[in-house]
Amino acid sequence: MQQGHQDFYNALREFIPETRLITDPLRTLAYGTDASFYRLIPQIVVRASDEEEIIKIVKLADRHNTPVTFRAAGTSLSGQAITDSVLVQLGDGWDNYKISDDGSTITLQPGVIGGNANKYLAPLNKKIGPDPASINTAKIGGIAANNASGMCCGTAQNSYRTLNSMRVVLADGSVLDTADPESIEHFRRSHSVLLDSLDCLSQQTRTNDDLRERIEHKYRLKNTTGYALNSLVDYEDPIDILQHLMIGSEGTLGFISNITYNTVDEHEHKATALIFFNTVRTTCEAVAILKKTPVSAVELMDRAGLRSIENKAGMPPFIKELPNDAAALLVETRAADAATLQQQVDAIAASISGLETTKPIEFSTDPAVNAQFWAIRKGLFPAVGAVRLTGTTVIIEDVAFPVEQLADAVHDLHQLFTKWNYSEALIFGHALEGNLHFVFTQSFDTQAEIDRYDGLMDEVCKLVVHKYNGSLKAEHGTGRNMAPYVEMEWGVDAYRLMWELKELLDPRGILNPGVILNKNSNVHLENLKSLPAADELVDKCIECGFCEPTCPSRALTLTPRQRIVLWREIARLEKSGEDPERLATLRKEYQYQGTDTCAACGLCSTTCPVGINTGDLTRSIRSRKNENHTKLAQWLAEHYGGLTSATRATFKIADVTHGVIGTKAMSAITNTARKVTGGLVQQWSPSMPKAAPKVKAYQPTPDETGPEVVYLPSCASRTMAPSRGEEDQTPLADKTLQLLRKAGFNVIIPEGLDNLCCGMPFQSKGMFEAADYKANETERFLLDCTDQGRIPVYSDTSPCSLRLQENMDAKIKLYDSIDFIDQFVLDRLVVTPTTDAVALHITCSATRMGQAEKIKRIIKACSSNVVIPDHITCCGFAGDKGFSTPELNASSLRTLKDQVKTCNTGYSTSRTCEIGLTHHSGIDYKSIVYLLDRCSQPKQVNDNSNPENSQISVQPL
Numbered sequence: 030m031q032q033g034h035q036d037f038y039n040a041l042r043e044f045i046p047e048t049r050l051i052t053d054p055l056r057t058l059a060y061g062t063d064a065s066f067y068r069l070i071p072q073i074v075v076r077a078s079d080e081e082e083i084i085k086i087v088k089l090a091d092r093h094n095t096p097v098t099f100r101a102a103g104t105s106l107s108g109q110a111i112t113d114s115v116l117v118q119l120g121d122g123w124d125n126y127k128i129s130d131d132g133s134t135i136t137l138q139p140g141v142i143g144g145n146a147n148k149y150l151a152p153l154n155k156k157i158g159p160d161p162a163s164i165n166t167a168k169i170g171g172i173a174a175n176n177a178s179g180m181c182c183g184t185a186q187n188s189y190r191t192l193n194s195m196r197v198v199l200a201d202g203s204v205l206d207t208a209d210p211e212s213i214e215h216f217r218r219s220h221s222v223l224l225d226s227l228d229c230l231s232q233q234t235r236t237n238d239d240l241r242e243r244i245e246h247k248y249r250l251k252n253t254t255g256y257a258l259n260s261l262v263d264y265e266d267p268i269d270i271l272q273h274l275m276i277g278s279e280g281t282l283g284f285i286s287n288i289t290y291n292t293v294d295e296h297e298h299k300a301t302a303l304i305f306f307n308t309v310r311t312t313c314e315a316v317a318i319l320k321k322t323p324v325s326a327v328e329l330m331d332r333a334g335l336r337s338i339e340n341k342a343g344m345p346p347f348i349k350e351l352p353n354d355a356a357a358l359l360v361e362t363r364a365a366d367a368a369t370l371q372q373q374v375d376a377i378a379a380s381i382s383g384l385e386t387t388k389p390i391e392f393s394t395d396p397a398v399n400a401q402f403w404a405i406r407k408g409l410f411p412a413v414g415a416v417r418l419t420g421t422t423v424i425i426e427d428v429a430f431p432v433e434q435l436a437d438a439v440h441d442l443h444q445l446f447t448k449w450n451y452s453e454a455l456i457f458g459h460a461l462e463g464n465l466h467f468v469f470t471q472s473f474d475t476q477a478e479i480d481r482y483d484g485l486m487d488e489v490c491k492l493v494v495h496k497y498n499g500s501l502k503a504e505h506g507t508g509r510n511m512a513p514y515v516e517m518e519w520g521v522d523a524y525r526l527m528w529e530l531k532e533l534l535d536p537r538g539i540l541n542p543g544v545i546l547n548k549n550s551n552v553h554l555e556n557l558k559s560l561p562a563a564d565e566l567v568d569k570c571i572e573c574g575f576c577e578p579t580c581p582s583r584a585l586t587l588t589p590r591q592r593i594v595l596w597r598e599i600a601r602l603e604k605s606g607e608d609p610e611r612l613a614t615l616r617k618e619y620q621y622q623g624t625d626t627c628a629a630c631g632l633c634s635t636t637c638p639v640g641i642n643t644g645d646l647t648r649s650i651r652s653r654k655n656e657n658h659t660k661l662a663q664w665l666a667e668h669y670g671g672l673t674s675a676t677r678a679t680f681k682i683a684d685v686t687h688g689v690i691g692t693k694a695m696s697a698i699t700n701t702a703r704k705v706t707g708g709l710v711q712q713w714s715p716s717m718p719k720a721a722p723k724v725k726a727y728q729p730t731p732d733e734t735g736p737e738v739v740y741l742p743s744c745a746s747r748t749m750a751p752s753r754g755e756e757d758q759t760p761l762a763d764k765t766l767q768l769l770r771k772a773g774f775n776v777i778i779p780e781g782l783d784n785l786c787c788g789m790p791f792q793s794k795g796m797f798e799a800a801d802y803k804a805n806e807t808e809r810f811l812l813d814c815t816d817q818g819r820i821p822v823y824s825d826t827s828p829c830s831l832r833l834q835e836n837m838d839a840k841i842k843l844y845d846s847i848d849f850i851d852q853f854v855l856d857r858l859v860v861t862p863t864t865d866a867v868a869l870h871i872t873c874s875a876t877r878m879g880q881a882e883k884i885k886r887i888i889k890a891c892s893s894n895v896v897i898p899d900h901i902t903c904c905g906f907a908g909d910k911g912f913s914t915p916e917l918n919a920s921s922l923r924t925l926k927d928q929v930k931t932c933n934t935g936y937s938t939s940r941t942c943e944i945g946l947t948h949h950s951g952i953d954y955k956s957i958v959y960l961l962d963r964c965s966q967p968k969q970v971n972d973n974s975n976p977e978n979s980q981i982s983v984q985p986l
Contacts, residue, residue: 139170
């Protein structure tokens with residue numbers, strides 16, 4: 030660390046714990062990465078927990094003349110969230126919000142994820158205006174600081190236009206709250222020189238006709254290049270000017286500690302159409318017409334874009350036959366009621382009826398069809414990422430043209446792609462605003478490739494600015510990427526004005542220097558990120574960060590994106606042979622940060638644009654580490670019945686000991702033993718289960734009626750009973766049998782269960798051969814006891830169900846408990862919901878199997894008061910990680926207790942998850958089967974009315 034930064038670090042230690050000050054080479058590299066194609070490694074990463082700390086950090090930076098950069102989610106694409114100085118991240122404590130009584134405004138702290146803000150507003154049929162593609166990852170701080178917009182937002186509903194008020198920390202550490210008259214008055218007194226200067230600049234701008242007209246023209250389009258000069262002509266009060274300057278300033282003028290948005294309507298009724306045209310010109314003519322109709326979104330996709338997805342499942346076959354100049358528009362319209370929606374659909378269709386379309390125009394109100402249409406549009410970016418060569422990155426550029434010139438602009442861009450040999454480049458975008466994104470792959474490993482990129486971007490900038498007077502950055506922010514071209518786009522006077530604003534609000538240049546304004550004409554070609562081959566499991570990663578909100582270790586150690594960043598660096602160092610000391614350090618630290626604390630839950634794959642499961646990488650790494658244990662793993666797999674018995678005995682001994690010496694002594698003894706053995710002794714907690722009695726086999730008698738089902742209790746269900754102190758001590762296997770019989774099922778419990786396992790315990794440790802051995806053994810067993818798949822199988826534990834479904838013969842109809850209950854059991858019961866407040870945890874495996882809505886439906890049938898905690902995805906127990914690495918479970922569930930304090934009980938679908946949930950919530954968690962059994966009575970079902978009713982009609986999942 031440089032001396033100046035060392036002094037800064039020492040000063041930070043006086044008010045921030047060292048646990049939130051990161052300087053080690055592994056985490057500074059990992060945490061310093063954003064979604065752009067630039068790489069800078071910070072000297073210090075600070076996890077700030079509140080505004081008071083931000084104020085102190087900014088004042089300290091001013092005193093030490095040390096640059097600081099603020100970071101929210103790091104999904105920005107233009108290099109605005111990286112630094113080689115001090116990176117200030119949002120830690121816990123930045124996700125509060127408040128909605129006005131009528132829903133017209135929402136006040137948000139900068140750590141709130143945009144999609145969550147919309148979730149909070151959904152019951153009021155409201156949403157925030159900005160709707161970037163990254164909304165389920167991007168945080169409000171970044172959305173406002175970049176003036177992010179999106180598909181339906183346009184220019185009327187972005188952060189600038191929907192800003193109500195904000196609270197901002199300036200470069201001198203002062204705070205202005207524009208919602209507080211007292212704060213405003215105090216600021217007017219303390220910062221009169223600043224406000225007078227803003228007023229003077231505003232007056233000069235409004236009276237400079239050329240400059241004012243230039244500004245007005247630029248903001249008729251989408252535009253995030255440079256500072257929000259429109260604030261100088263849109264507003265006269267310097268307070269209004271100041272707060273609107275903060276929008277899109279990318280953290281270079283101040284820190285937004287909260288923001289209040291005017292919300293916009295989120296109409297329930299929607300209709301969507303995918304309209305194909307034979308030429309781009311006709312497509313763009315349609316856009317100009319549609320701009321005058323009641324459309325909510327019009328998304329353009331060129332032929333290259335359509336070609337990239339035409340072979341995907343569910344795509345209409347005729348897409349392959351479209352001519353080379355074809356294009357498509359995804360059109361959506363929304364309304365408050367069905368009648369109005371139909372009127373709008375009719376008006377939209379009529380408006381372009383005179384244009385030739387490849388197929389007749391058909392709008393759909395089916396949510397599933399609409400979702401498919403949007404999946405096509407949203408799949409364009411990852412489609413390029415999925416086919417790129419290893420070592421290249423995916424670049425998405427973002428320009429805007431006057432709508433009336435859109436067809437010519439698309440043609441000219443295609444010509445440039447050909448000239449510079451970007452054959453894979455495709456175009457899509459928010460056509461209503463003339464906003465086009467073009468996506469291409471790029472390598473930066475040779476000077477020739479850098480020169481090719483430079484040549485393309487230079488010509489694109491000249492095309493956009495000089496020929497079309499458009500915007501170089503419509504919604505992705507200026508960053509480092511477009512900083513050298515700001516003067517080209519805006520002209521000398523406007524550029525000089527931007528520098529005056531920067532120097533006025535940040536006179537020492539400590540806030541994110543080099544971003545937006547930069548006198549280095551080559552900054553966009555420096556510090557380029559390399560993406561070397563690391564492992565084919567993750568080489569397609571584009572480091573976008575969409576995976577991060579789902580990861581249970583995100584607040585403890587690393588996220589999936591960060592694990593991949595580090596593994597790439599390790600692979601690069603191994604290949605190059607350079608800096609063996611750094612390589613050794615990274616390898617050693619990665620063991621805990623990357624491998625030991627990864628839950629390998631796979632939730633990252635559900636939000637990754639290219640479907641990467643970073644857990645697969647973790648298991649692969651564990652496999653290499655455990656190569657010497659292959660024989661032991663195989664022996665355990667072959668003697669699993671004995672292992673099951675030993676596990677049951679261990680739980681029994683632990684429970685008896687607990688009963689004799691009490692909770693306090695048991696905790697003290699096991700904690701001491703864990704410390705002495707360096708973690709070899711597993712973590713114990715009062716929520717530890719008792720030993721379950723052995724599950725008895727059962728074959729129905731010939732006179733028993735009802736649909737047949739084979740019940741497959743998991744090894745967790747067979748060994749773990751409820752914990753000491755739980756009110757209902759019935760083991761899950763018995764409770765499940767009771768529920769299924771109540772619903773009229775003829776339940777078969779096969780002989781030989783104790784030796785069965787889905788293979789998950791072995792797979793999670795990278796012991797793949799043993800895992801497959803157990804899965805194959807279970808498959809053969811189930812084929813035999815289900816009469817070769819004739820009888821369906823009920824699996825009672827979600828993680829096991831997922832593992833089995835991924836490795837099972839298609840003849841076997843294996844249902845997880847959620848699917849079976851939702852599809853077959855609920856209709857056979859009379860359910861009387863309780864009014865008790867109950868908590869629900871949706872396991873990671875249930876999420877991956879697409880069961881979230883099903884389990885919500887089940888629990889809401891059982892209770893009228895259901896709490897589903899925010900921000901908790903995977904619980905982090907991860908099979909046995911809750912015993913061996915309990916801090917992962919604790920970190921993942923750190924916000925659980927406060928959220929479920931009104932609940933009596935919690936429910937889930939995995940026994941091991943329920944141990945950790947119980948421990949960290951203060952309430953008992955158990956299988957949802959217990960709740961359904963408690964709330965239900967049998968419905969009279971006549972299974973003899975039709976001989977076919979003796980079997981369930983099943984379909985493969």
